[in-house]
Amino acid sequence: DTGVSQDPRHKITKRGQNVTFRCDPISEHNRLYWYRQTLGQGPEFLTYFQNEAQLEKSRLLSNRFSAERPKGSFSTLEIQRTEQGDSAMYLCASSLAGGGAHRSTDTQYFGPGTRLTVL
Amino acid sequence: GENVEQHPSTLSVQEGDSAVIKCTYSDSASNYFPWYKQELGKGPQLIIDIRSNVGEKKDQRIAVTLNKTAKHFSLHITETQPEDSAVYFCAANYKLSFGAGTTVTVRA
Numbered sequence: 001d002t003g004v005s006q007d008p009r010h011k012i013t014k015r016g017q018n019v020t021f022r023c024d025p026i027s028e029h030n031r032l033y034w035y036r037q038t039l040g041q042g043p044e045f046l047t048y049f050q051n052e053a054q055l056e057k058s059r060l061l062s063n064r065f066s067a068e069r070p071k072g073s074f075s076t077l078e079i080q081r082t083e084q085g086d087s088a089m090y091l092c093a094s095s096l097a098g099g100g101a102h103r104s105t106d107t108q109y110f111g112p113g114t115r116l117t118v119l
Numbered sequence: 120g121e122n123v124e125q126h127p128s129t130l131s132v133q134e135g136d137s138a139v140i141k142c143t144y145s146d147s148a149s150n151y152f153p154w155y156k157q158e159l160g161k162g163p164q165l166i167i168d169i170r171s172n173v174g175e176k177k178d179q180r181i182a183v184t185l186n187k188t189a190k191h192f193s194l195h196i197t198e199t200q201p202e203d204s205a206v207y208f209c210a211a212n213y214k215l216s217f218g219a220g221t222t223v224t225v226r227a
Contacts (some may be wrong), residue, residue, distance in 0.1 A: 004162075033214070041219025042125075042208045043163065056214065091162055093215075106151070108163035108215060 003024060004094050004111035012117045013082055020078045021114045025094030032075050033108060034067055035091040036060065043091055049075060050097065082118045090114040121146040123211050125218025133226050138196040140221045142209035145190070149211040151193045152185060157206045157220075165205075167194070199225045 035043035148172035155163035
């Protein structure tokens, strides 16, 4: 399968614990995006990388959240001191952006998501 | 930032009929409008997208129209089939501001 993959698919944790999710993009894609989706809503943008550089972060990304893409390939999203309000589906998407333009409208392909439940 | 509104929130159609979903956006600078289909427990799947240099795009039974002056765009599905049942999301802009989704049910 050459699509976007995410691990784990499901995570149940207790409030206050730290969790880390991984996203592997489509292999030749240079951009990687993180979104959060709560029940009955559309996904909300969190952050995105071009290669290893984190170019933009949403106000939704509190200081408990950190994302990395150290080698410009896979990415991790860590949530520290989880709260019940963090329960959601965390989606990763990747795209191939040409020309280096910061806001180019490249097509994004989504992974299956990681469903987080904070008890 | 961009604000995308989507209507209706639910849509039930008879198999073979057409389905239309409409979205409006707020940022006149937005120039990219994809549509995604999401099935239960899965990530969104791109079904069609349109850029602001065209007004309409078709792919078999699916078409999208864009009116930049009015800042709205629509998804049209013709000859609906039961496998078209899913949640459909419109989005705008490079960092994808999504609508709230439309749950489409195709009755056999």
